[in-house]
Structures are given as structure tokens and as C-alpha cells.
Amino acid sequence: MKSEHTLDARGLLCPEPVMMLHAAVRKLAPGEVLQLLATDPSTQRDVPKFCQFLGYELVQHAEADDEFHFWIRKGEG
Template identity: 60%
Template sequence: MTQTDIPAADAILDASGLNCPEPVMMLHNKVRDLPAGGLLKVIATDPSTRRDIPKFCLFLGHELLDQQEEAGTYLYWIRKKTE
């Protein structure tokens, strides 16, 4: 999926400069505030998010629409579960 294919995010979480476990802790709180089906864009610089964010989505039932890496910055688009 390219960035042009991804719909505009309802919210953005910038976790740049934070290290594990902070990005996922912030993600948990941010997702809680989103409406069901809402789209969240996450920006992170911690390489461990490549492992942690997909596991977070799988465990809690959210959909990881896409993930990309651009020059040491990791981007994720997460659709909050609708139930």
C-alpha cells in the first residue's frame, strides 16, 4: 500500500524519540480515545515498534493497515476494531 492509498488519519500519535515500552503505552491510550473504526497514524523512531505494534494490534483485535519505514522513522496505520 502506498501513502496515497491510505485514507486520512482521524488522529496522529507522534512517539518519535521514545523507547520501548513508551510508544505502545501511548498507543494504548490513544486508541482508547478513538471512535470504533477510527484510523490512527503512528510515527515512531524505536525499531522495536516493528515487533511491538503488530503484536499489539493482533492481541487487541485492531487492524494494522500498513507499516512503512522511512530513514529510521517507522509509520503505522491502525484501524480501531469496531466491536
């Protein structure tokens, strides 16, 4: 999955990855995609809820080698 931006939150624990994600997504232009890299298992629960609550699209989610990768698209509106 292609992304215009990457946020590396590996090694950080809840709530830091979601707080950093919130700040980063606000800087995106509508339609841009941000890739979040995380190692905290709670991001698997928190990131989808964050996207649903704030209206962002969770385009893709993958897990590999104890890392969690999320691709989040900022809405057009």
C-alpha cells in the first residue's frame, strides 16, 4: 500500500501512538494516506476506533514480526 507519509511509533506504549497519530493526521491534505508503524498491541484496538470515531478511513492493516502497520486515509471533507 502506498502512503504519502509515515509515522513511526514503534517502541511507544498507549496512549502515545494514538496521540501522535491524531497530530499527524491533522496535517494531511484530504485524500492523503499515512502509514503508522507500531509495536504496542493495543493499537490493533485503538487505531480502528480512532478512525471510526473521527471519520478517517482505515485502508489497510497488517501485522508482521510483532509490528503493526496501519494505512489511514484522511477524508475528502
